[in-house]
Amino acid sequence: MLIDTQVTRKATNCIKWNVRHDLNDDELLPMWIADMDIATAPCIRLALEKALGEKVLGYFEASSAFFKAICDWEEKRHQVSLQAKQILLSPSVTTALSLAIRHLTKPMDKILVFSPFYPPYKTIIEANHRQLVDLPLVIKDGQYTIDFDQLAQFFSDSAMTAMIMCNPHNPGGRVWSADELLKVQQLAAKHHVLIFADEIHNDISYPDLPTSSMLNDQVDHVFQQQTLVFKSATKAFNLAGAKVSFIFVKNEHYREILQNAIEQEQSNEINTLGLVATRAAYEQGLPWLNAVTAYLEDNRDAALDYLGKYLPKIKPMKTESTYLLWLDFCSYHLTDRQLADGLTKKAHLFLNAGSDYGHASEGFMRLNFAVDRKVLSDALRRLSKFDQLYR
Ligand SMILES: Cc1ncc(COP(=O)(O)O)c(C=O)c1O
Structure with a gap:
């Protein structure tokens, strides 16, 4: 087997x-x-064994083949077209979200999350001196749904500058429909709220209900500019210890800010074995x-x-x-x-x-x-x- x-x-x-x-x-x-x-x-373990066979774990660069593996995966699986330069690297999704909060919002800004929420969101928002605003999801027919009237009201607060959208949802396991995601993006654009879409779970999708990325090619260009996707191969391929994650940033201005931040924090070098594992996952792991x-x-x-x-x-x-x-x-x-x-x-x-x-x-x-x-x-x-x- x-x-x-x-x-x-x-x-x-x-x-x-x-x-x-x-x-x-x-x-x-x-x-x-x-x-x-x-x-x-097995294909990931083999790739790691091969890398260890090289005998030296020195400084290592993310290769063009590594970025191509991500681009091909996203295009085939999620209809997300990316260029290598639109992919920034980080050790983990939470680290990357924290970086984005620190550099794309201001102290005491409000950041919206739907509750229930993945607990570290609270930590990274509050540890970076921002305010977490929690909008409870509403259970309808046994599933979480979004109260869009409330969302519009919350977004109309000018101190609300960003939201973290867990897509699909942890802990509820809800796959947000393309329509729901679009409505969130429309409202966010109207109120100039940035969307940090945490799509770490979106590769685990059951046949009856495929997940939708907020950067799907069908999504309007304007909304794509306001959306940053955070993900990694770690959930789907059971690699949490690999410590490689990506941020997909289509907006050049935000990308430049984050690139500078990564440079400033000298966090641009990523775990060698994690790069090997991630590439093997996307090239051979399907x-x-x-x-x-x-x-x-x-x-x-x-x-x-x-x-x-x-x-x-x-x-x-x-x-x-x-x-x-x-x-x-x-x-x-x-x-x-x-x-x-x-x-x-x-x-x-x-x-x-x-x-x-x-x-x-x-x-x-x-x-x-x-x-x-x-x-x-x-x-x-x-x-x-x-x-x-x-x-
Ligand atoms: C929604 C969500 N985001 C982020 C993470 C953590 O990702 P990382 O280990 O890359 O920080 C998890 C882990 O369970 C998660 O469920």
């Missing part, structure tokens, strides 16, 4: 499994932070990604099926992209502490706590299902145990 789900990460000092040590619980099953317990693609996505889709469906049949008090949001399942535990009427303690200490299952994703998410938990099917079954049994104790 092309994909290998039989990985043992316990002794690898990875953050996901270290939680067992931190909480002193060898029975704990970690199903939280967003990387996969699935071996990285068959592996297709196989992984099919596996993840089956896992998602198995989890939804089990929850629907046996645990109706836990209400999942149907993940349309990503390998993250957003679970609503509100019908147990527990405090966040009771919920986290119940899952961690009684069911020995470690999930991400919803309260980290903004106030509106108390009573929610996020489960990462990028694991072997047997491990997922074990996690679901642990949820049943929790249900028996608290129902």
